[in-house]
Amino acid sequence: MPLDLPKAYDATAVEPDVYQRWETNGCFKAGAGKRAGKPSYTIAIPPPNVTGVLHMGHALNNTLQDTLIRWRRMQGHDTLWQPGTDHAGIATESVVVKQVQEQGLTRDGLGRPEFLKRVWAWKEQSGGKIVQQLRKLGASCDWSRERFTMDEGLSRAVRTMFKRLYDAGLIYRGTRMVNWCPVQKTALADDEVEHIEKNGHLWKLRYDLEDNSGSIVVETTRPETFFGDTAVAVNPADERYQAMIGKRVRLPIIGRLIPIIGDEHADPAKGSGAVKITPAHDPNDYEVGKRHNLPLIQVIGFDGTMTTEAAHFAGQDRFVCRKAVCAELEASGVLLGSTQIMHSVGHSYRSNAPIEAMVTEQWFVKMAPLAERALKETQEGRVLFHPDRWAKVYGQWLTDVRDWCISRQIWWGHRIPAWTCAACGKHTVAIEDATVCQHCGSKDIIQDSDVLDTWFSSALWPYSTLGWPEQTPELARYFPTSTLVTDRGIIFFWVARMVMTSMFALDKKPFSDVYIHGTVLDERGDKMSKSKGNGIDPLVMISGGTQKYLGKEFTCPGYGADAMRYTLLDMTTEGQDLKLSPSKFETGRNFANKVWNAGRFLLTNLSERPLAAPPTDAQALAAAIGFPEVWLLDRLQGAIDECTTALERFRYNDYANSAYRFFRDDLCDWYVEWAKRRFKAGGAEAQAAATVLAYAFERVLRLLHPGMPFLTEHLWQYLQDQTGGKAWDQFLMLQAWPETVSTLRSAGAGERMARLQAVVTSVRNVRNLVGLADGVAVAAVVDAPDAATLQMDGEFLTDRGNLSALTIASGVAKPPQSVTTVVGALKVHIPLSGLVDLTKVKVQLEKRGQVLAKSISGKEARLGNADYVARAPAEQVAETKLLLVSERAELTNVNETLATL
RNA sequence: GGUCUUUUAGCUCAGUUGGCUAGAGCACUACCUUGACAUGGUAGGGGUCACAGGUUCGAGUCCUGUAAAGACCACCA
Numbered sequence: 001m002p003l004d005l006p007k008a009y010d011a012t013a014v015e016p017d018v019y020q021r022w023e024t025n026g027c028f029k030a031g032a033g034k035r036a037g038k039p040s041y042t043i044a045i046p047p048p049n050v051t052g053v054l055h056m057g058h059a060l061n062n063t064l065q066d067t068l069i070r071w072r073r074m075q076g077h078d079t080l081w082q083p084g085t086d087h088a089g090i091a092t093e094s095v096v097v098k099q100v101q102e103q104g105l106t107r108d109g110l111g112r113p114e115f116l117k118r119v120w121a122w123k124e125q126s127g128g129k130i131v132q133q134l135r136k137l138g139a140s141c142d143w144s145r146e147r148f149t150m151d152e153g154l155s156r157a158v159r160t161m162f163k164r165l166y167d168a169g170l171i172y173r174g175t176r177m178v179n180w181c182p183v184q185k186t187a188l189a190d191d192e193v194e195h196i197e198k199n200g201h202l203w204k205l206r207y208d209l210e211d212n213s214g215s216i217v218v219e220t221t222r223p224e225t226f227f228g229d230t231a232v233a234v235n236p237a238d239e240r241y242q243a244m245i246g247k248r249v250r251l252p253i254i255g256r257l258i259p260i261i262g263d264e265h266a267d268p269a270k271g272s273g274a275v276k277i278t279p280a281h282d283p284n285d286y287e288v289g290k291r292h293n294l295p296l297i298q299v300i301g302f303d304g305t306m307t308t309e310a311a312h313f314a315g316q317d318r319f320v321c322r323k324a325v326c327a328e329l330e331a332s333g334v335l336l337g338s339t340q341i342m343h344s345v346g347h348s349y350r351s352n353a354p355i356e357a358m359v360t361e362q363w364f365v366k367m368a369p370l371a372e373r374a375l376k377e378t379q380e381g382r383v384l385f386h387p388d389r390w391a392k393v394y395g396q397w398l399t400d401v402r403d404w405c406i407s408r409q410i411w412w413g414h415r416i417p418a419w420t421c422a423a424c425g426k427h428t429v430a431i432e433d434a435t436v437c438q439h440c441g442s443k444d445i446i447q448d449s450d451v452l453d454t455w456f457s458s459a460l461w462p463y464s465t466l467g468w469p470e471q472t473p474e475l476a477r478y479f480p481t482s483t484l485v486t487d488r489g490i491i492f493f494w495v496a497r498m499v500m501t502s503m504f505a506l507d508k509k510p511f512s513d514v515y516i517h518g519t520v521l522d523e524r525g526d527k528m529s530k531s532k533g534n535g536i537d538p539l540v541m542i543s544g545g546t547q548k549y550l551g552k553e554f555t556c557p558g559y560g561a562d563a564m565r566y567t568l569l570d571m572t573t574e575g576q577d578l579k580l581s582p583s584k585f586e587t588g589r590n591f592a593n594k595v596w597n598a599g600r601f602l603l604t605n606l607s608e609r610p611l612a613a614p615p616t617d618a619q620a621l622a623a624a625i626g627f628p629e630v631w632l633l634d635r636l637q638g639a640i641d642e643c644t645t646a647l648e649r650f651r652y653n654d655y656a657n658s659a660y661r662f663f664r665d666d667l668c669d670w671y672v673e674w675a676k677r678r679f680k681a682g683g684a685e686a687q688a689a690a691t692v693l694a695y696a697f698e699r700v701l702r703l704l705h706p707g708m709p710f711l712t713e714h715l716w717q718y719l720q721d722q723t724g725g726k727a728w729d730q731f732l733m734l735q736a737w738p739e740t741v742s743t744l745r746s747a748g749a750g751e752r753m754a755r756l757q758a759v760v761t762s763v764r765n766v767r768n769l770v771g772l773a774d775g776v777a778v779a780a781v782v783d784a785p786d787a788a789t790l791q792m793d794g795e796f797l798t799d800r801g802n803l804s805a806l807t808i809a810s811g812v813a814k815p816p817q818s819v820t821t822v823v824g825a826l827k828v829h830i831p832l833s834g835l836v837d838l839t840k841v842k843v844q845l846e847k848r849g850q851v852l853a854k855s856i857s858g859k860e861a862r863l864g865n866a867d868y869v870a871r872a873p874a875e876q877v878a879e880t881k882l883l884l885v886s887e888r889a890e891l892t893n894v895n896e897t898l899a900t901l
Numbered sequence: 902g903g904u905c906u907u908u909u910a911g912c913u914c915a916g917u918u919g920g921c922u923a924g925a926g927c928a929c930u931a932c933c934u935u936g937a938c939a940u941g942g943u944a945g946g947g948g949u950c951a952c953a954g955g956u957u958c959g960a961g962u963c964c965u966g967u968a969a970a971g972a973c974c975a976c977c978a
Contacts (some may be wrong), residue, residue: 122953275978601937768944867958
């Protein structure tokens with residue numbers, strides 16, 4: 001049949017159609033294509049924010065997962081890539097709060113039920129967008145199993161886990177100093193606080209003694225908190241202040257008297273050695289306060305404004321107040337000046353607002369017992385990190401982990417399944433909504449108004465998505481999952497907590513391997529982010545479009561998901577960050593186009609010359625009519641081996657490079673060029689070459705498929721059509737991953753071809769050197785000790801070297817006016833017809849002579865070293881000697897040639 | 902303050918257990934519009950492997966130190 005394939009591959013025209021066929025034919029379903037005797041292989045997707053938009057980090061993360069799952073699926077494993085999305089509590093709630101504000105409304109004004117209705121509406125409206133975007137990327141998730149962290153089933157899992165932890169005494173309610181975000185008005189966990197180094201002031205304040213016998217100076221970065229001071233601490237061993245312990249000082253403005261206390265917390269070496277104690281607003285001071293029974297005076301409210309304790313500053317924003325307080329204290333001589341300092345200030349990782357330490361009552365998870373088991377899993381090698389250095393980071397965090405504050409004072413999330421009894425004050429924790437107090441039977445109970453930290457539900461993800469707490473068939477079949485692919489940023493938030501909850505509730509690790517990939521950076525090395533405007537939109541790279549990047553606009557016609565995936569894989573080296581720029585994706589685009597065109601060449605030939613039978617292993621072997629064919633099939637085995645090993649080791653760049661090398665160098669540059677001669681010859685020779693090429697091409701499509709699924713599937717369908725099958729009857733994505741075939745291995749083929757390639761390259765080199773075009777045939781005289789062997793490949797040499805005549809003989813004389821190249825034990829003489837620029841040749845040869853001389857003297861020195869000869873492995877010494885002989889021969893030739901020019 | 906990572910060609914990066922002339926892609930130079938592909942081909946130029954010591958017959962690779970860049974952790978007034 002006639003084939004009219006476009007010269008340039010247009011991914012945007014191919015990919016949507018291919019994806020749709022996969023999806024409608026159930027190729028993504030759990031277990032699709034599985035073969036008996038293979039274990040399950042599961043990946044639980046790191047659930048993206050349900051209202052989020054795909055960014056390059058997602059593209060990388062999901063490319064790596066898809067590559068693994070496609071590879072394992074082809075290997076015949078019972079695979080499941082479990083997709084879903086996360087409700088992302090604070091992040092989503094704050095988006096909707098803003099939307100509501102734009103309508104002139106407030107969250108509290110709307111009330112909880114109405115506000116939540118709006119969040120759900122926003123989730124319905126924008127949710128699914130990111131899931132569609134993952135499809136564009138080619139993600140082969142089982143979409144029929146898509147889950148959302150606030151689904152009924154997952155919510156039940158959350159409640160069950162909460163109850164089990166509570167019953168085990170691992171969840172408790174306590175009054176503690178926690179990190180408070182005044183913008184979101186909620187408590188945050190310790191690891192949700194980002195410490196940022198900021199420029200600040202250290203102010204000196206003078207507090208006068210009650211008896212006016214003197215004063216004491218304290219230093220603070222937070223002068224506005226002095227209203228909450230309930231003591232001044234000095235070190236009991238500090239002689240300067242010993243006499244003052246027990247006396248009282250008068251706070252400025254408000255005149256309240258506070259004691260001077262002795263406490264180890266005061267460091268004589270720091271500042272004045274005396275420190276103001278504000279137990280309600282500083283974690284250290286809180287501890288000091290507890291030791292000395294100091295009152296807690298809250299001067300900053302939960303909304304970040306000053307309370308009535310702050311006298312006439314009440315109602316002011318904390319930062320406005322700071323300035324005003326400083327001004328007033330300076331005027332009254334209390335503020336004695338300030339110094340500039342750099343200090344780290346905690347910020348909410350969600351709102352970016354500086355956090356306040358606040359004493360509140362919250363729910364906590366007791367971490368130590370959970371952490372201990374989680375730690376064991378990595379220490380005893382049951383959960384492996386790749387690269388393994390992250391196991392250390394994980395271990396360190398688990399070793400000094402502090403209790404996890406899990407209650408959030410927001411509305412969007414899993415409401416805490418605990419009810420407080422008005423009668424007895426005790427808590428009833430239940431999976432089903434409670435109606436009576438478990439302790440006293442009172443019906444006067446009320447559910448806790450807080451919701452759980454988003455990470456609480458994420459921590460259950462690998463098994464809650466499979467139906468836990470029910471003992472579902474899926475849970476039995478796919479849990480524990482196999483590989484977790486994620487970013488180093490959430491090792492603590494997510495990875496560690498999954499291991500902890502899983503060990504606790506299921507007594508099983510949640511996954512065996514954790515692959516931590518690098519971070520996506522822009523071309524300057526900065527993290528990509530919306531606010532910096534340095535993000536590269538994956539959808540623009542895939543489907544085309546215009547976007548701003550680093551202040552400039554760029555347009556991409558749409559390189560396709562395959563191109564982007566290939567580039568990402570190529571750049572994914574163990575644990576390294578990826579410095580990207582839009583032009584990086586040309587690498588993938590170019591390679592995709594190369595694959596397309598090689599396919600086009602094959603398909604066109606097949607359409608003109610149909611194969612007698614489809615290419616199979618046995619036929620390919622039988623069709624291996626010549627050495628180049630034998631060699632190609634041998635190389636293919638090497639590529640299969642390399643790709644498989646690379647993927648087993650999570651070496652994505654090795655996988656991409658091995659496939660690339662084989663495809664471009666071996667298949668295209670050497671074999672396809674040679675096959676053109678076979679095709680020209682026609683008949684059985686052409687048939688045989690086409691069979692071998694079709695076979696090798698089909699195999700390499702399989703190798704490339706996990707990385708470049710669309711293009712390979714597309715070409716494979718054409719190939720089916722041209723080799724006796726029917727397009728879209730079957731799918732490449734469900735074909736078997738290639739295994740090496742021992743009968744297609746050929747010992748020595750690599751060396752034999754390498755020698756031929758070296759001869760051909762040396763001829764081309766000489767031609768280039770003397771300024772002859774590639775199309776100009778030259779004669780060659782090869783002096784070969786094993787002339788008879790080399791003569792068998794004479795046709796290949798003649799064709800690939802574009803030789804007008806080829807003489808191969810042992811000990812043949814060097815023709816006059818010829819340039820000689822030494823290739824191992826061979827001498828390749830190219831007689832020059834006198835049309836050449838001899839000075840150019842001379843310069844080249846002289847250069848070569850210098851390189852040789854240097855190498856020879858190095859080897860002579862080495863061999864002259866008795867220690868080397870005695871201690872280095874014998875084969876190595878022998879090899880050095882051999883090389884020395886050949887280099888000396890070549891140098892002689894170079895000199896001889898130079899003499900004749 | 903602590904832990905970790907990085908430093909190899911103009912740029913982005915490979916370089917497994919130490920081994921012979923250190924590789925790739927992009928960029929660069931010359932030639933080639935040849936029947937798969939100019940998003941291409943052929944050939945080529947370009948590196949004292951951050952620096953200083955050490956171990957070794959032999960170091961990009963191992964050890965010690967220095968410098969620079971980056972990431973994370975930490976309650977520092």
